[in-house]
Amino acid sequence: MTVAGYGDGRESTVEESSATVRPGREPAMNDVARLAGVSHQTVSRVLNGHPNVRHQTRLRVRAAIEELGYRPNRAARALVTGRSQLIGVVAQNSTLYGPSSLLGAFELAATARGFVVSVRRVRELDGASIAAAVEHHRDQRVDGIVAITPTAAADAALARVPAGVPLVTVDGDPSRDAALVTVDQEAGARAATRHLLDAGHRTVWHVSGPPDWFDAAGRVRGWRRALEEAGAEVPPVSPGDWSAEAGYRAGQLLARMPEVTAVFAANDHQALGILRAMAERGRSVPGEVSIVGFDDVPEAAFFTPPLTTVRPDFDAVAARTLELLLDRISGEPAGPATRTVTPLLVPRASVAAPHA
């Protein structure tokens, strides 16, 4: 029934040799201790880098560990220390570039610090789903939780998590009093919009993300602010849902309006949909219409034309998140703490000066 160490070809014919491990079992600390001629506690000390172990002893223990192929038992350690070395992540089940990148970056960072990352994907971002996912992680006794809650409904569910639970929110409500890491959407959107204005466009239209997403709202704010700062007219927002299809539909309307010469899409996929709508309508990009996206998906450089966009640094977000979370786990000052990562404008070929 033991999973590992079964059928691994070890000869079990040795009868009572006191120096061998028990058959059918993975070696335990005691086996190492016996082989090294020390107590199990000394093995523990070597394993945990305790200073007061004689060099020679340390070597002997290490040799015994090597020889037996000993691996510490996490469960036993977790039981006695109360630390599971588990981090739970709550995220939407999405294959979108942004979320995937963030998740990947976080897993890499957390794993490098010796944690196991357990991702709980929710199908919907409603409060109940988020709360259930958080509860799931608490049932697993994770040491800390990272919640990616990009909507108010999702974020609100976190307010009911007891204060003692180490929790860091990503892309959540900046106004909530909690540990939070976000991309500075407003700055990114402002840069994108200004880039279009600087190219000579009178104003810039916006196809936004879903209105209930903080990211989307921030991008709308940044866009509006850039227009207002430039004294430009603020056209109505076309709301989207991040999908290429929504971009396409919004693009169909925008393509019919001759006064539209510049569009800032809330993400690259929507920009792709807009590109397609423009192409169908025979409006050339960037000849007649300039477009800027957001995210810098890897394919953006291969859209037709290559898309000017804004790139958030997901590695940085992941790093800040882990940092904040480890602080909470180790019981650092648990006050609110916010980290913001500023995105970068990536100019390509989808922006040009307007006609005449």
Add this chain to the structure above:
Amino acid sequence: MTVAGYGDGRESTVEESSATVRPGREPAMNDVARLAGVSHQTVSRVLNGHPNVRHQTRLRVRAAIEELGYRPNRAARALVTGRSQLIGVVAQNSTLYGPSSLLGAFELAATARGFVVSVRRVRELDGASIAAAVEHHRDQRVDGIVAITPTAAADAALARVPAGVPLVTVDGDPSRDAALVTVDQEAGARAATRHLLDAGHRTVWHVSGPPDWFDAAGRVRGWRRALEEAGAEVPPVSPGDWSAEAGYRAGQLLARMPEVTAVFAANDHQALGILRAMAERGRSVPGEVSIVGFDDVPEAAFFTPPLTTVRPDFDAVAARTLELLLDRISGEPAGPATRTVTPLLVPRASVAAPHA
């Protein structure tokens, strides 16, 4: 130092009331037992659905669990049962649609069965990285491992994993004697190629994936087989690396060759690059050139033109993988077992009959 249950506002002024849990500690099974007036073992039986518990007792225990907010301690359970309820996944650190989808689907499926999924992402698919990732999971004492090893170099590393370790390979070497789940690349590629031939094209060119990927090789085989079956000429393969950029570069060449009227791209991103190259060269799709991709990424319907492609069913792959792995974990007949999932052709607007 206790993480959870700290600072959660519980009044700790109760002095010696025998019915309360110890302060600063999560309730344990014994606390539940005391409150319900039974032994801890009875609580354990209720928790594990053991049949021989009187209904009334069961209710009392459940009420006590509820009242205390008791959560079983996984570490303690793991320690005594030898089961960690952990599944380790080895995957390339990728934001590509295919891998992300598969990962998401697997996490969803495994979590639903009560497992925690730990993903170890490798930056490179070389043997050493894969081996290290597997070892990492074994260090964590996972109950089973899923390895996504789409190249020979990656797959070879699995041959050295002891037979007793429950291991399922996804997208690995079909010829290796192991538990394996794959998409039937050959069937998908054949369908795509035949679709183009059926539209009237004399032959079909192919921009492949990286030659050392099994998926890519399978798609090449399917493509070649379809051509041979139809008695069509087999043109040289343009090798790519899955990226839009590689597709673009291959497309630049193909676009200059007037005899090229149909291209099967090994994935949608490459198809996107080809589309762009064709557009730049003024070759209309599907007017002059027809293109089929593979993967059916969500944006494929919004490429210009909407891309005809082949859709693998990642949910099915994930389900088969989990199934196979759970069999191994529970010690079922551990012989080789292979599951194959057949992909589906999704016709859109990038294919038409050739000119004249």
Add this chain to the structure above:
DNA sequence: GCACCGATTGTTAGCGCTAACAATCGCCGG
């Protein structure tokens, strides 16, 4: 030469749970 001190090592207890076995209870057949 001896009490003492720090460095090193060993011993003991117990984390919270499940498995194995023991005990108890109510009821049946003879």
Add this chain to the structure above:
DNA sequence: CCGGCGATTGTTAGCGCTAACAATCGGTGC
């Protein structure tokens, strides 16, 4: 009315580890 049986419950041991304390050792200062 008693032995026995199945259903239910309790008791004990121990999984492998770390924390706390105890013991030992070799030198130091006086």
